Amino acid sequence: MSTETMTRAEAAPATLPVGHYGYDAVDRAFLRERIEQFRDQVNRRISGELTEEEFKPLRLMNGLYLQLHAYMLRVAVPYGTLDSRQVRALARIAREFDKGYGHFTTRQNIQFNWIRLEDTVAALEVLAEADMHAIQTSGNCIRNVTSDEFAGAAKDELLDPRVHAEILRQWSTLHPEFTFLPRKFKFAISGSPHDRVVARFHDVGLIARPGPHGRPVFEVFVGGGLGRTPIVGVSLRDDLPEEDLIAYVEAVLRVYNEFGRRDNIYKARIKILVQALGADEFRRRVEEEFVAMDRARYRLEPAIVEAIKARFGTPDFAPESNAADVLAQDRSRDAAFDAWVRTNTHEHKVPGYISVVVSLKPAGGIPGDATAEQLDLLADLAEEFSFGELRVTHLQNVVLGHVRQDQLHTVWQRLSQAGLGTANVNFITDIVACPGLDYCALANARSIPIAQKLSSRFADLELQREVGEMRINISGCINACGHHHAAHLGILGVDKRGEEAFQITLGGSGEKDASIGQILGPAMSEDDTVNAVARLIDFYLVRRENGERFLDTYRRVGTAAFKDVVYAPA
Amino acid sequence: MPLLENGRLVEDTWHYAIEGEPLGNGDVIVPPERLSEGLGRTAGRLGVALPNGEPASSLKAALPKLSLVVVTFPIFRDGRAFSQARALREHLHFTGQIRAAGHVLPDQYEFLIRCGVNTVEVAENADLSVWTRNLKQFDVAMQPSPVLDEKPTGFALRRLLNRAG
Numbered sequence: 170m171s172t173e174t175m176t177r178a179e180a181a182p183a184t185l186p187v188g189h190y191g192y193d194a195v196d197r198a199f200l201r202e203r204i205e206q207f208r209d210q211v212n213r214r215i216s217g218e219l220t221e222e223e224f225k226p227l228r229l230m231n232g233l234y235l236q237l238h239a240y241m242l243r244v245a246v247p248y249g250t251l252d253s254r255q256v257r258a259l260a261r262i263a264r265e266f267d268k269g270y271g272h273f274t275t276r277q278n279i280q281f282n283w284i285r286l287e288d289t290v291a292a293l294e295v296l297a298e299a300d301m302h303a304i305q306t307s308g309n310c311i312r313n314v315t316s317d318e319f320a321g322a323a324k325d326e327l328l329d330p331r332v333h334a335e336i337l338r339q340w341s342t343l344h345p346e347f348t349f350l351p352r353k354f355k356f357a358i359s360g361s362p363h364d365r366v367v368a369r370f371h372d373v374g375l376i377a378r379p380g381p382h383g384r385p386v387f388e389v390f391v392g393g394g395l396g397r398t399p400i401v402g403v404s405l406r407d408d409l410p411e412e413d414l415i416a417y418v419e420a421v422l423r424v425y426n427e428f429g430r431r432d433n434i435y436k437a438r439i440k441i442l443v444q445a446l447g448a449d450e451f452r453r454r455v456e457e458e459f460v461a462m463d464r465a466r467y468r469l470e471p472a473i474v475e476a477i478k479a480r481f482g483t484p485d486f487a488p489e490s491n492a493a494d495v496l497a498q499d500r501s502r503d504a505a506f507d508a509w510v511r512t513n514t515h516e517h518k519v520p521g522y523i524s525v526v527v528s529l530k531p532a533g534g535i536p537g538d539a540t541a542e543q544l545d546l547l548a549d550l551a552e553e554f555s556f557g558e559l560r561v562t563h564l565q566n567v568v569l570g571h572v573r574q575d576q577l578h579t580v581w582q583r584l585s586q587a588g589l590g591t592a593n594v595n596f597i598t599d600i601v602a603c604p605g606l607d608y609c610a611l612a613n614a615r616s617i618p619i620a621q622k623l624s625s626r627f628a629d630l631e632l633q634r635e636v637g638e639m640r641i642n643i644s645g646c647i648n649a650c651g652h653h654h655a656a657h658l659g660i661l662g663v664d665k666r667g668e669e670a671f672q673i674t675l676g677g678s679g680e681k682d683a684s685i686g687q688i689l690g691p692a693m694s695e696d697d698t699v700n701a702v703a704r705l706i707d708f709y710l711v712r713r714e715n716g717e718r719f720l721d722t723y724r725r726v727g728t729a730a731f732k733d734v735v736y737a738p739a
Numbered sequence: 740m741p742l743l744e745n746g747r748l749v750e751d752t753w754h755y756a757i758e759g760e761p762l763g764n765g766d767v768i769v770p771p772e773r774l775s776e777g778l779g780r781t782a783g784r785l786g787v788a789l790p791n792g793e794p795a796s797s798l799k800a801a802l803p804k805l806s807l808v809v810v811t812f813p814i815f816r817d818g819r820a821f822s823q824a825r826a827l828r829e830h831l832h833f834t835g836q837i838r839a840a841g842h843v844l845p846d847q848y849e850f851l852i853r854c855g856v857n858t859v860e861v862a863e864n865a866d867l868s869v870w871t872r873n874l875k876q877f878d879v880a881m882q883p884s885p886v887l888d889e890k891p892t893g894f895a896l897r898r899l900l901n902r903a904g
Contacts, residue, residue, distance in 0.1 A: 193893070195879055195892065195893050195897065198878060198879070199877065199878075199879055199881070202876055202877045202878065203877075205876070206846070206873070206876050206877075209869075209872065210846065213869070218866065218869070219844075223815065223844060226815075226816055227844075227846055309816065309818075336895075336896070339881045339882065339895060339896055339897075340881065340882045340896055341882075342881040342882070343850075343877075343880065343881065344882060345821065345849070345850040345851075345853035345854050345880075345884060345885075346818070346821045346822055346825055346850070346854055346885065347818070347821075348818065348850060349815070349816055349817065349818025349821065349847075350818060415896075419885070423822055423825075423826075426818060426819060426821070426822045427794065427819060427822050431817055431819075461830055462829070463829070466883065466885070467883075473894070473895055473896065476894040476895055477894075477895050
C-alpha cells in the first residue's frame with residue numbers, strides 16, 4: 170500500500186488525542202522506518218563497521234546516552250503533552266526495561282536511566298506502538314520543542330501554541346540541512362503573555378499572539394541559554410507573521426550552521442555566535458538570508474496549519490453548573506485539600522474547570538521521579554478526569570489540564586493515596602535537579618542527595634507557606650541542566666580538590682523578569698550548603714516587606730547582606 | 740575513489756589537480772586559488788573544491804563556467820557542507836554536479852541528496868549495500884527539501900521520497 174492510500178484510509182480517524190497531534194498511517198510508517206534504521210545502525214556498530222565515534226551521534230539522535238553505569242534512553246514528549254495510552258507505555262518501559270521508574274526532565278521529556286543497549290530497539294518499538302519516539306532528544310540537532318504546561322487551558326492564554334510546536338516538530342524531524350549543527354538547538358513556544366516556557370533562555374524562544382486576519386504573529390527571541398555561559402536571549406522580531414515562521418527559523422538556523430563555532434564545544438551554541446556578532450549584525454545576516462529565500466517555497470499556509478490543527482483532539486467541555494459551589498464546599502470541609510488547591514491548581518479558561526499540578530516532589534524525594542505504578546495511576550486519572558491528557562512541566566511536575574471542579578476532591582484523594590498529593594508547587598521544596606553524579610558522566614557532584622536533604626529540611630508545610638514562592642534549582646556541573654542560573658536560589662555542584670562541593674547563586678529568574686543568578690561565594694560541603702540555605706531563608710523572613718518573594722527581597726536588599734549571612738564570621 | 744550516484748557506482752571522469760603540476764586537458768577539480776588558471780584552459784570541464792569554511796557565494800562569479808563543485812566534510816559531524824550545497828542550488832541556481840567528499844556516513848545520504856548533492860565519494864572498502872539501503876530507508880520526509888521539487892503527500896509539510904535504484 171502506498172503512503173498516499175494509507176493517508177486517505179485514515180483521513181477521518183474515530184478519535185483524536187486531546188492536546189496533541191494524532192498520528193496517521195504515514196507517521197506510523199515513518200517511525201517504523203526510523204526504528205529499522207536504528208536497528209541497522211546497532212548491528213553495524215556490533216559488526217565494527219561503525220566506529221564508536223561514528224555510532225555515538227547516531228544513537229544520540231535516537232535519544233540513547235551512555236551514562237556512568239548504563240545507557241539512558243530519553244523519550245521525546247513533544248510540547249510536553251501525553252495521552253493516557255502513552256503514559257501507560259512509559260510505565261511499561263519503566264517496568265520491563267528499567268528499575269521500575271522514570272524521570273521527568275526540565276525539557277518536558279522523560280528519561281530511563283537503566284536501559285541495556287540490546288533492549289533499546291525493543292523499547293523503541295513499545296514507544297512506537299503508542300506513537301512515541303526518542304528522535305532528536307539528544308545530539309547536535311533540533312531538540313524537542315517545549316511549550317506551556319497550561320496550553321489550551323490557561324485563562325491568560327491568547328492562543329494554544331501546541332499546533333505551531335507540532336509544526337516545528339514535524340519540520341525539524343530529520344531535517345536534511347540541520348541535523349549536524351555545531352551544537353544542540355532548543356525551541357520553546359508560548360501563547361501566553363505570562364512566559365511559562367522560559368522563552369528568553371532558549372536558542373529560539375517564540376511568543377505567539379493573535380495577529381491580523383485571525384492568524385498569529387510571533388515575537389522571536391534568539392540566543393538565550395543557560396549552561397556555562399548564561400545569556401538572556403535577544404528579541405530579533407516582534408511581529409513575525411505565521412506564514413513566514415518556517416522561512417524565518419530556517420534563516421536563523423542557516424546563519425548558525427554556517428557561522429557557529431565548531432572548534433570548541435563550549436563556544437558552539439548559537440548564544441555565543443549572537444554575542445560575538447552582536448544582536449544587530451546577527452539580525453542583519455538572518456534578514457539577508459531571509460530576503461534571499463524563495464519565500465513562497467517555505468510559506469506556512471493557513472491551510473497547512475489548519476490541517477495539523479484538525480488532527481488535535483479538543484476537549485468537549487461540559488461543566489456542571491454547580492461545580493464551583495461543590496469545590497468551595499469541599500475546600501471549606503477539608504483544610505488539607507484546601508491547602509493543596511491553593512498551591513497546586515491553576516485557573517482554567519472554562520468556568521467549572523481547573524488545571525492541576527501534580528507535584529513529583531514529595532518530602533525527601535527525588536525531583537521528577539515517577540514509579541511505574543504512579544505513571545499508571547496518572548494515566549487512569551487523566552483518562553477519567555482530564556480527557557485522557559497529561560502534561561509534563563519544565564519544573565519536573567505533571568499537569569492534569571482540564572479537571573472538573575466538582576471532581577477535584579476525588580482527584581486529590583486518589584493522588585494522595587499514591588504519594589502524589591504534596592501541596593508544594595512553587596514552594597521551596599518544589600526543587601528542580603539534574604540527575605547529577607548518581608547517573609551522569611559529566612557531573613562533578615551529586616544533585617539528588619542535596620535536593621533530598623533540602624526537601625526534608627523544609628518539609629513542614631506551614632514553614633513552606635510562610636516562605637512563599639521560592640524556586641531552588643540544582644545542577645551537578647556547569648553545564649547547568651538543572652537551570653540553577655534561572656532560580657531564585659541556585660545550587661551548582663563543583664569539584665573542590667576531589668571533593669563534591671556546592672556554590673550558591675542568588676537572584677535568577679526564568680520568567681518575564683528574566684535574570685541570571687549571581688554566585689554568592691566559595692563552594693561549601695553538602696551539609697554546610699543546606700545550613701546556608703536555611704540561614705538565607707531565615708534572613709529573608711526577617712527582612713522581607715509587604716509580601717515580597719525571596720527574589721524581591723534579594724533584589725531590594727542586595728547581595729552583600731545575603732553574602733554576610735552565609736560567609737561572615739558569627 | 741568509488742563514486743556513487745543515486746545509490747549506484749558510476750564512472751568518475753574527474754580528477755583532482757595535483758599541486759605543482761599543470762592542470763592538463765581533462766575534467767579537473769581545482770582549489771579556489773587555481774580557479775583563474777582553470778578558467779584559462781581551452782579544453783576539458785572545470786570543477787572547484789569549495790573549502791569547508793567558505794561561503795558558496797564566493798564562487799558566484801565563476802559558477803556559470805563550472806560543471807562541478809565539491810563540498811567537503813572534514814568530519815561527518817560538521818554539517819556546514821549541507822548548507823553550502825543547499826545555497827549553491829537555492830541561491831546561486833547551480834545546475835551542475837555537486838559532489839560530497841571527505842568523511843560522510845551512509846546514514847547521511849538522504850540528507851545530502853535533499854540538500855542538492857548528487858554524487859558522493861565513498862571509501863574504497865565501503866559496503867555499497869548500506870548506502871543503497873539508506874537511500875530507501877524512508878518513504879516520506881517530514882518537511883520540503885529546500886532544493887528538490889518533491890511531491891507533497893498526505894497533508895502538511897510532508898514530501899514523498901521517490902527513490903530510484
